[in-house]
Amino acid sequence: MAYDDLSPEFLSAFPDYDGHETVRKIVDADTGLTAFIGVHNRALGPALGGCRMYPYAGGEADAIRDVLRLSRGMTYKNALAGLPLGGGKSVILGDPFTQKTPALMRAMGRAVQSLEGHYITAEDSGTSEADMQEMGSETSYVVGLHLPQGDTSALGGNPSPVTAYGVYMGIKAAVRRKHNTDSVAGLHVVVQGLGSVGYALCEYLHRDGASLTVTDTRPSILDRAVAEMPGTKVVTPDQIFAVEGDIFAPCALGAQINDETVPQLRVGIVAGAANNQLATKQHDDMLADRGILYVPDYVINAGGVIAVAYEYFARTGRNPFTAPLTRDVMMDHVTGIGRTIDKILALAETQGLPPGRAADRMAESIFMAEKIRA
Known part of the structure; x- marks a missing residue:
């Protein structure tokens, strides 16, 4: 090698x-x-x-x-997730x-x-x-390992469900800012991509009374969504951007918010699980100019990295937090994504910034104040 x-x-x-x-x-x-x-x-x-x-x-x-x-994105994500990690x-x-x-x-x-x-x-x-x-088998510097058989309280395993929960909490924070309510009941959420995170997010939203319009490239997962979440509507991938609703949740590939799609959007909020949703930073401004509230992707989708960070700290016997390293404490940490988003959106409003730029400033104020740790 x-x-x-x-x-x-x-x-x-x-x-x-x-x-x-x-x-x-x-x-x-x-x-x-x-x-x-x-x-x-x-x-x-x-x-x-x-x-x-x-x-x-x-x-x-x-x-x-x-x-x-x-x-680079992970530096910003870990900083705003409250993790002592680069x-x-x-x-x-x-x-x-x-x-x-x-x-x-x-x-x-x-x-x-x-x-x-x-x-x-x-x-x-x-x-x-x-x-x-x-x-x-070759390195100890890996996380996301299998959970012990039948143990749902341990730290580890597939972080996707935790990511979905964090996105759900982030959507509720955006709804609170936009509609002055914590509830998604009666809101129409347009979801692009039903992978493991997108599907779990839909389950949270459906359970709380949101109506769903979804798309994916796999007919089988769309059929499953319609069967398991009654009332769910399906559109083709090229139709999803123009669906009228309250929230657009990108949960597929990055760069889906771009010059072509921003003018098509008919929602008040963009908040989803996908990484690098904005094709360029100017699309942060474009969404703001249209009155669409954008929740920065690397903040809202940090649940997975929080989950694997707790696993790593538990496995190495190093607890950088004041609370014990348990799954319940970890999930409380993920719940805090909503509070972080509250702070970002408040900063964006008071300083006249688009939310993505406000999030960057908050992250930089955290990690740039520190020296490199050996």
């Missing part, structure tokens, strides 16, 4: 380079692994962020762009459905181990709990 830490001179050609501490390229000829690990900032603690596997059409250049952008991310080049093997994931585990704890990984798009188990 070969490692190469990319130079600042090389990385400065990428617009998303932000003085990242480390961007390591990993090549393992025996397993076919080509990957990048990005550590953006460790001012608050070791860098935590998931491992993504994706067949980047633009090859290594696209992968580098992704790891730069995603690792930001990092890793990406594997390849199709997770046809090119992933246990040996490849174990090689990725060795790559994570090479950073000696500066980076902690977890599952992300294209990877799973089983992949984390394989990586965990």
